Amino acid sequence: MNVDSQLLSARELPTAERFIEAPAEAVFDAWITASLVETWWGPDGFSTKVHELDARPAGRYAFEMIAPSGNSCMMSGHYRTVERPHLLVFEVSDHCNLDLPGDVEAQTETSLVTVKFAPKNGKTHVLLTHTDLNRDYSWLAVASWAQSLEKSALALFTD
Numbered sequence: 001m002n003v004d005s006q007l008l009s010a011r012e013l014p015t016a017e018r019f020i021e022a023p024a025e026a027v028f029d030a031w032i033t034a035s036l037v038e039t040w041w042g043p044d045g046f047s048t049k050v051h052e053l054d055a056r057p058a059g060r061y062a063f064e065m066i067a068p069s070g071n072s073c074m075m076s077g078h079y080r081t082v083e084r085p086h087l088l089v090f091e092v093s094d095h096c097n098l099d100l101p102g103d104v105e106a107q108t109e110t111s112l113v114t115v116k117f118a119p120k121n122g123k124t125h126v127l128l129t130h131t132d133l134n135r136d137y138s139w140l141a142v143a144s145w146a147q148s149l150e151k152s153a154l155a156l157f158t159d
Helices: 024-032 034-040 135-156
Strands: 015-020 047-053 060-066 072-083 087-094 111-120 123-131
Touching: 015 135, 024 034, 024 087, 024 111, 024 123, 024 135, 034 047, 034 135, 123 135
Parallel strands: none
Antiparallel strands: 015 123, 047 060, 060 072, 072 087, 087 111, 111 123
16 A cells, blocks of 8 residues: 555645634643653543653653553654744654544554744634544544543633
8 A cells, every 4th residue: 555645735734723812922832841741642532641741942852641541652853843832842752542433544654743923813813723633533633622622622721
């Protein structure tokens, strides 16, 4: 099977977005501060333990994602761009392929996540694009990121 034929075209890029009622600086910091990442990272039912987080270009991150089943796996890679509070770009070299539905092929190739933070009327628009994913995995990634963004808004920025 040719991996290139399974990658998504530009018009099919997996994206997730959310308006969060907080300044861009605070939302950005929630992505680069270990104690904050642990409160929201991962899809519904998952928890996360940060083992490494060096948020600078070429800095590494390693997050242990723990499924509701109790099983865990690592998600790790390195940062490419860190421009507080507007842009965060990181590569995922080790994907957490834990408890995938039977019809989803594991993501084994490196992928790229771009997160843009745009202030708007006292809120922050977060736009996340996850590229270089295989087709099977892309829909799962979009759903997981959407759940993570919702969790971040609820956990960090609500009274």
